Amino acid sequence: MSTDTSTDMRIAVFGANGYQGKLVVAELARRGIDAVLVGRDPDRLARAAAAVGVPDAERRVATVQDAPGLVGALRGCDAVINCAGPFTASGTQVVRAAIAGGLHCVDTSGEQLHIRAVFDTFGTAAREAGVAVVPATTDACVPVDLLAHLVAARLGPLDELVSTHVIAGGGAPSRGSLRSAIGTIEAIRAGGLVHEDGDWRPATDAPRTAVTLPGEPGATPVAPFPLPEVITVPRHVAVRRMAGLTEAGLTERLNRPVPPEVVDSLPEGPTGEERRRQRFRYVLDALGTGGRRARGIVRGSDTYGTTAVIAVESARRLAAEPPGAGVLAPAQAFGAADFLDHLGRHGLRWSIEEPPAG
CATH class of the missing domain: 3.30.360 (Dihydrodipicolinate Reductase; domain 2)
Structure with missing residues (x-):
């Protein structure tokens, strides 16, 4: 059974400077989990870190267009939470980078076509890499x-x-x-x-x-x-x-x-x-x-605050208590009642x- 106590881990937040991203970073800070803020604009990342009360949090610049750079920006983290939509256009690039870097991955997408694409595309690659991918870790x-x-x-x-x-x-x-x-x-x-x-x-x-x-x-x-x-x-x-x-x-x-x-x-x-x-x-x-x-x-x-709680807890559980590798639905990754x-x-x-x- 999972508890609210966090182990020593680092979780990357891609799209950390956005509205949902900042709520996720704030929730990580509340939980005592080190956040690595990742995004394409260093100034916006700095402002986001300051806005949520973690001005000294590590920040790394990366874009979905630069696959090697994105893999490098996630290096050393246990999991990544992708908050950068629209996900149908770019969300799969973050999943691909996470798998390449050996990280567990969740996202805050509610976009049905993106979620189906993640299941259809990455199941084998995630299993071979030994990581869990759980899309749509949202309030709903x-x-x-x-x-x-x-x-x-x-x-x-x-x-x-x-x-x-x-x-x-x-x-x-x-x-x-x-x-x-x-x-x-x-x-x-x-x-x-x-x-x-x-x-x-x-x-x-x-x-x-x-x-x-x-x-x-x-x-x-x-x-x-x-x-x-x-x-x-x-x-x-x-x-x-x-x-x-x-x-x-x-x-x-x-x-x-x-x-x-x-x-x-x-x-x-x-x-x-x-x-x-x-x-x-x-x-x-x-x-x-x-x-x-x-x-x-x-x-x-x-809904936005609840999504932050759910995304952080999902990433934390994947890192602390890996459920097995592959692209998983929430009930395949986590104990439902717990x-x-x-x-x-x-x-x-x-x-x-x-x-x-x-």
Whole structure:
């Protein structure tokens, strides 16, 4: 069982000067783990280190375009956390550099196509290098993936699993999130991928158009969405069909993305107070092949802060307690209940409910 006590390790943060990257560096400092800040601009790295209270942290300059330089910048670290999106465009270069350097690797991507590409491309190379790669160590994918594993342990093989994300408040997205949405807008508009009968295919229809959320009397309109756990969960759960949904209002807003030239003029991300006021609910509705149903529920606040906690804990566990080599889903790398209980100390709550028999 993992504890909150850190061993002597060094973890690199690629994209450390970004909004999510700075939160990850701050979480590493809180945990007493040495951070190595990596990015393409030395001045921005210095400002980021100072902004989070670690002005003397080691900083190394590297870009994804310079593969040997990126491998060198990661040298001497136990793991790397990639926070530099859009990940579909450049995230695989960081995975490749980590494998070449013999480091464990996680990232903070929620981009479905990037996550699938990591699984499809790097499994053999990661196993041969003896390192673990766990993409999508975020507020949503990790707890939902782990919870799906526990739900399936109750119900057995599943006929259907539907994941629904609903987020309220939290201010405007970060610039990085906006750039990721712009870079993957076609996948968002198409509704992403579903998993069906052993493979992934484009979503052509929604399993439902409304979902009744816990504690709410009325149904919330929902629409298909490219959720990361649709890529990870079927790798460890026997499920005939899995799909992702989010509130319909979010898909409507994302279908009208901010022009790329406007993004740089926007605030870097939500304020601390806005993040504290945010609430999220992730709901897993499962139907077993025998007809039993269950619902897994994840509740929390502050998606960006929770992602920092999850990414740091994921990288720390990979370095301290290697689960085996390869590209792994969260539930393949970590003990599901243990990790979820760890997150409970950071305000995340989870439960599994079954309707009464009869």
